[in-house]
Amino acid sequence: MYVIVAGGGKVGYYLTKALCADGQEVTLIEKARQRYDLLQEAFGESAVLGDACEVTTLEQAGAGRAELVAAVTGDDEDNLVICQMAKRKFKVPRVIARINNPKNEVTFQLLGIDETVSSTKLIYSLIEQEVEVADVIPLTALRRGNLELVEVALTGDSPAVGRMLRDIALPPNCTLAILVRGETASIVTSDLRFEPGDILVAIVPSAAVSSFREALLGRGVPTR
């Protein structure tokens, strides 16, 4: 796969390194001369000096044949422009934007960039998880955030333990998809009987996460 990484800061550097190690073809674009020298030392010709917001830079980097462009500079405005250029002008099939201010996530979606990653938001959700819904761990948001893919670990105290799935009233539109028991994973069926230590992967509407938690784990204050 041919990937263009825009922005050679720490995120861009390690991303490029990982992609190269994975055997992917990568071009890393960096606009600051000093930083570029360092990147060239590490990545040779895969590092390119230029402003990825400029059409000509993207063109020279081969945006026309790229399968993915990841815009990971420290400026949200730049990441937006890079992604929009890549998507609309060069018809790159997949673009991913790094977002620094979580507020901008909605704006990016509004302006046609759906795939965004915000480390601020990720860390915040990890903290929130500890505090609020300790045993339902959000894995990723689906469908623009209206659905969530979550992981639940059952403990001995969970009211679901010992009962069968068909006997448990889950909130509407919650789907238990995968059961991980010990080292094996299987598709969840209605005659599944829950055991302590079961890990379940489920798809849950964002609004129903807390009632979903209650159905499987009960009302008790989560302890971890």
Added chain:
Amino acid sequence: MHIVVLGCGRVGATLAMALEAEGHSVAVIDRNREAFRRLSRGFKGKTVLGIGIDEDVLRKAGIERAGGFAATTNGDNTNIMSAQIVKVRFRVPRVIARIYDPLRAEAYRELGIDTISPTLLGAGMCRDYLLGKPYRHVDEYLAVRDAPNSLARGSGAVPERGR
């Protein structure tokens, strides 16, 4: 009409005062308080401290009742992003973004954002002055695509027109 101007640099401040002189209500946004010094003492419009891609800041400047918005900061991408937010989210009828980079200006014009490139405009007018030619319509200066030998190609250099 209420108009919001983003960026209180030379262009933004001059624009804000010109619009006010024509009887419009104006709000100017800048992230640097010092910038508002460029406005004349008599300026009655609103000044809002903040960044232009923040919807709360735009609201404070009265974007919801604005008939026009001009993005004139010295950051092309800030102008592009704020102009899109204002157009798409707030549906302001007349939105213009100043973009130095001619190719980026053209690319966004194709995407439906009205842009003006002072680079092309300035270089084009200087060229016509130097060659003793009459000034043309602004669209002619801003057109990148139609002239293969035009000002925008060649990374900032101004090539001869060849006639």
